[in-house]
Amino acid sequence: MSELSTSYPASGATAPPLAFYETTESHVPNGTLLGFWVYLMSDCLIFACLFATYGVLGREYAGGPSAAEVLELPAVAVNTSLLLLSSITYGFAVLEMQRDRQRSMMIWLAITGLLGAGFITLELREFAHLISIGAGPQRSAFLSSFFTLVGTHGLHVTCGILWLIVLMTQVAKKGLIPANKRRLMCLSMFWHFLDVVWVGVFSFVYLMGVLP
Amino acid sequence: MSSHDTQHAHHDHHGHDDLGIHATFGGYMTGFVASVILTVIPFWLVMGHVIAKSSTAAVVILALAAVQIVVHMIYFLHMNAKSEGGWNMLALVFTIVLVVITLSGSIWIMYHLNNNMMPLMNPANLP
Numbered sequence: 001m002s003e004l005s006t007s008y009p010a011s012g013a014t015a016p017p018l019a020f021y022e023t024t025e026s027h028v029p030n031g032t033l034l035g036f037w038v039y040l041m042s043d044c045l046i047f048a049c050l051f052a053t054y055g056v057l058g059r060e061y062a063g064g065p066s067a068a069e070v071l072e073l074p075a076v077a078v079n080t081s082l083l084l085l086s087s088i089t090y091g092f093a094v095l096e097m098q099r100d101r102q103r104s105m106m107i108w109l110a111i112t113g114l115l116g117a118g119f120i121t122l123e124l125r126e127f128a129h130l131i132s133i134g135a136g137p138q139r140s141a142f143l144s145s146f147f148t149l150v151g152t153h154g155l156h157v158t159c160g161i162l163w164l165i166v167l168m169t170q171v172a173k174k175g176l177i178p179a180n181k182r183r184l185m186c187l188s189m190f191w192h193f194l195d196v197v198w199v200g201v202f203s204f205v206y207l208m209g210v211l212p
Numbered sequence: 213m214s215s216h217d218t219q220h221a222h223h224d225h226h227g228h229d230d231l232g233i234h235a236t237f238g239g240y241m242t243g244f245v246a247s248v249i250l251t252v253i254p255f256w257l258v259m260g261h262v263i264a265k266s267s268t269a270a271v272v273i274l275a276l277a278a279v280q281i282v283v284h285m286i287y288f289l290h291m292n293a294k295s296e297g298g299w300n301m302l303a304l305v306f307t308i309v310l311v312v313i314t315l316s317g318s319i320w321i322m323y324h325l326n327n328n329m330m331p332l333m334n335p336a337n338l339p
């Protein structure tokens with residue numbers, strides 16, 4: 001033992017200390033947001049497959065109603081405005097979160113949730129109307145792909161609303177602790193991502209679908 | 213273990229700054245106004261029957277949608293080349309490549325498949 005400790009400084013003066021990891025490479029300070037981004041990208045691939053399915057089958061009406069006959073653009077315009085407004089209200093909530101103003105942040109979050117709920121209500125009414133006139137998902141390949149794509153987006157928004165409610169409960173109980181702020185930023189990315197997908201839906205499915 | 217400890221301490225001290233995102237009111241409003249304009253134009257084009265030719269209208273709608281998606285990415289999702297040490301952008305570029313292959317590949321192949329199959333499927337063309 002004593003022999004080792006006496007002989008070590010002689011060689012240690014020239015040899016660098018052992019290191020088993022990279023010390024020069026920069027690392028991401030908080031990996032959660034990056035990990036969530038990677039999840040969103042994988043979600044993006046799901047939607048890409050559904051968009052491709054709709055792109056292939058969107059004009060296969062099988063003698064059933066065409067997109068121009070069943071899709072109502074005014075309702076979609078209202079839906080689009082609701083989702084766009086909910087994006088900016090979530091943005092305002094994030095701004096309040098940065099200033100640690102919990103109360104006004106909660107109000108903006110509640111407004112965001114209500115706008116999202118309005119979006120889902122309108123979408124469900126549209127689905128119920130389509131099914132009631134015999135244009136359900138089993139009618140034609142167009143309607144199958146339509147219901148799958150739009151329904152998957154609606155399901156995402158529903159999950160986003162549930163997540164929003166859970167987060168508001170957590171913030172109400174524990175306040176704006178760093179963990180809650182991280183979660184709010186994740187939901188912010190999720191919510192804005194759904195708005196990005198909806199841009200694709202209303203352009204590719206609704207607006208291009210009703211073109212003659 | 214020591215690297216984990218320093219990371220944890222860093223997290224505690226800079227809990228606010230750790231998120232790495234600094235949203236501004238101006239940024240959100242710029243994004244919102246731009247996306248409202250980019251939403252209203254295609255709806256107006258289609259609902260007002262502004263462009264007679266369908267293929268032209270479709271190209272315009274897709275172009276506006278692409279611009280709007282970029283606007284959302286920059287102003288709402290706070291994308292830039294430096295966030296998360298560039299890994300965000302790398303993942304996004306990789307995803308865009310896959311999305312383009314999936315979409316264009318599916319539509320291209322199925323279009324040709326339809327073209328080749330149609331004469332046989334149509335009863336009028338059967339002998």
